[in-house]
Amino acid sequence: MKKYQLLVGGEWRDPSSGAWLESMNPFTGAPWALVPRGGKADVDAAVAAAKAAFCRQSEWRRMTATGRGALLHRLGDLVAVEAERLAEIETRDNGKLLAEMRAQLNYIPQWFRYFGGLADKIEGRVIPIDKPGVFNFTREEPLGVVAAITPWNSPLLLAAWKLAPALAAGNTVVWKPSEFSSVSALEFGELFERAGFPPGVVNIITGFGNEVGEPLVTHPDVAKVAFTGGDRTGEQVYQMAARGIKHVTLELGGKSANIVFDDADLTAAVNGVVSGIFAATGQTCIAGSRALIHRSIYPEFAERLLALARTARMGDPLDSGTQVGPITTRPQYEKVLDYIRIAKEEGALCRMGGAAASRPECGSGWFVEPTIFTDVRPEMRIANEEVFGPVLSIIPFDDEEDAIRIANNTVYGLAAGVWTASMRRALMMTERLEAGTVWVNTYRAISYMSPFGGYKRSGLGRESGAEAIREYLQTKSVWIDISGSSPNPFVMR
Numbered sequence: 001m002k003k004y005q006l007l008v009g010g011e012w013r014d015p016s017s018g019a020w021l022e023s024m025n026p027f028t029g030a031p032w033a034l035v036p037r038g039g040k041a042d043v044d045a046a047v048a049a050a051k052a053a054f055c056r057q058s059e060w061r062r063m064t065a066t067g068r069g070a071l072l073h074r075l076g077d078l079v080a081v082e083a084e085r086l087a088e089i090e091t092r093d094n095g096k097l098l099a100e101m102r103a104q105l106n107y108i109p110q111w112f113r114y115f116g117g118l119a120d121k122i123e124g125r126v127i128p129i130d131k132p133g134v135f136n137f138t139r140e141e142p143l144g145v146v147a148a149i150t151p152w153n154s155p156l157l158l159a160a161w162k163l164a165p166a167l168a169a170g171n172t173v174v175w176k177p178s179e180f181s182s183v184s185a186l187e188f189g190e191l192f193e194r195a196g197f198p199p200g201v202v203n204i205i206t207g208f209g210n211e212v213g214e215p216l217v218t219h220p221d222v223a224k225v226a227f228t229g230g231d232r233t234g235e236q237v238y239q240m241a242a243r244g245i246k247h248v249t250l251e252l253g254g255k256s257a258n259i260v261f262d263d264a265d266l267t268a269a270v271n272g273v274v275s276g277i278f279a280a281t282g283q284t285c286i287a288g289s290r291a292l293i294h295r296s297i298y299p300e301f302a303e304r305l306l307a308l309a310r311t312a313r314m315g316d317p318l319d320s321g322t323q324v325g326p327i328t329t330r331p332q333y334e335k336v337l338d339y340i341r342i343a344k345e346e347g348a349l350c351r352m353g354g355a356a357a358s359r360p361e362c363g364s365g366w367f368v369e370p371t372i373f374t375d376v377r378p379e380m381r382i383a384n385e386e387v388f389g390p391v392l393s394i395i396p397f398d399d400e401e402d403a404i405r406i407a408n409n410t411v412y413g414l415a416a417g418v419w420t421a422s423m424r425r426a427l428m429m430t431e432r433l434e435a436g437t438v439w440v441n442t443y444r445a446i447s448y449m450s451p452f453g454g455y456k457r458s459g460l461g462r463e464s465g466a467e468a469i470r471e472y473l474q475t476k477s478v479w480i481d482i483s484g485s486s487p488n489p490f491v492m493r
């Protein structure tokens with residue numbers, strides 16, 4: 001098994017604990033790589049390296065914005081060359097389909113190119129200030145050391161969403177990937193040096209959330225925390241960061257509604273609902289885990305949905321014919337099965353799946369059968385809590401108001417889907433739904449160009465799109481007296 005090291009100040013080193021964690025392949029259930037078990041001492045070293053790389057005299061700070069952009073472009077090109085190899089690593093580490101990880105890896109370069117392009121378009125403003133004899137302008141400045149903390153479901157994509165704008169804005173980074181999917185991050189680490197980033201601009205510390213994540217978030221020299229993960233962890237991270245008055249971006253979970261009206265193209269809607277929940281084995285923050293179906297088409301729609309979902313092929317995620325892979329981690333596998341049990345106990349009707357998968361093609365991996373519940377009532381836990389697995393609840397609604405009420409009746413607000421042929425209804429729904437992303441007649445579309453983030457408990461701030469770079473900048477207002485006069489010192493100017 002390959003034994004990895006931590007990246008600190010441009011050098012690869014063993015963890016100070018002298019310990020390594022086994023990274024498990026979710027399809028085989030067996031370890032396949034050893035990742036360093038970092039700790040506070042490693043975090044301290046990484047933050048010190050990132051701080052040194054950010055200091056006024058450093059190569060990074062003296063580099064022009066155009067120079068930073070060029071490095072990001074080069075990084076994007078290197079990722080494109082390495083895409084296939086990195087995609088395979090991600091599949092071995094998190095069990096998601098090679099086809100899905102390949103698509104992500106082939107798309108990731110665009111984040112580096114887009115934000116590389118933005119690097120030298122970060123501009124302040126000259127303000128036509130209301131005070132005569134004074135010139136006022138703003139500067140947009142980087143924050144300093146950014147802590148990037150990422151989950152296991154789309155490890156490199158979600159890291160790119162943070163690293164690209166953070167670096168474009170001129171910050172330095174300490175990145176802590178999930179303990180369950182650190183291998184691709186450590187392989188990715190080599191690309192920074194090859195792209196020409198000065199040492200210490202990006203540092204990578206792997207290990208547990210409490211042993212690496214906490215010391216990183218609470219470190220006094222970390223200026224900003226960019227976190228993607230569950231909402232409970234996000235809440236803890238937010239509280240810890242608050243003590244240091246740090247900047248924070250949180251991308252948390254969801255309980256997204258996929259709403260199908262009776263005038264929709266039902267073939268497209270059935271496809272969209274299946275894709276929304278069973279693609280990526282339901283392990284996406286944007287999973288459309290609640291299908292809201294207009295009552296007049298409910299029975300027909302449910303039958304068509306079941307018929308399509310039953311055709312999903314499970315198996316080895318490296319196999320191009322596989323459509324539903326394993327659950328990434330053993331604890332997550334147990335959590336998904338727990339939710340299925342709870343839903344049954346609460347009286348939801350299990351129409352499909354509802355158990356661990358024991359098909360021969362699933363080998364010894366952590367597989368859960370694609371599961372569909374009907375007769376789900378709004379108060380049930382399955383209708384409210386994020387499962388993060390292939391489990392769908394179907395809920396009928398009577399009219400537009402009813403659909404909006406049910407869709408918004410959640411603490412989350414990450415995404416929603418609307419299926420309708422009516423322009424009026426589509427526009428009205430996009431306005432009334434409390435979600436950071438609303439898709440109409442499509443689902444799971446994302447782009448480096450379009451802002452992504454949550455309403456309510458789904459998060460704070462935005463990633464991707466031109467807005468995202470603002471999350472890594474702070475504004476300085478500069479005042480210059482050009483009047484040449486000496487005003488009364490005892491009166492505010």
Ligand code: NDP
Pocket residue numbers: 149150151152153154158176177178179180207208209210212213214217228229230231233234236237251252253254284285386388414454458459
């Ligand atoms: P977690 O919240 O468990 O972990 C996310 C990251 O935080 C991991 O790197 C984890 O490390 C780290 N972490 C854990 N505890 C702490 C702590 N006390 N202080 C600092 N860092 C800590 O999420 P999962 O990895 O389980 O990912 C799944 C979750 O991510 C889902 O709930 C999903 O909704 C959400 N998600 C949100 C997205 C969005 O953009 N809104 C996108 C994708 C996922 P470790 O792995 O070592 O525990």
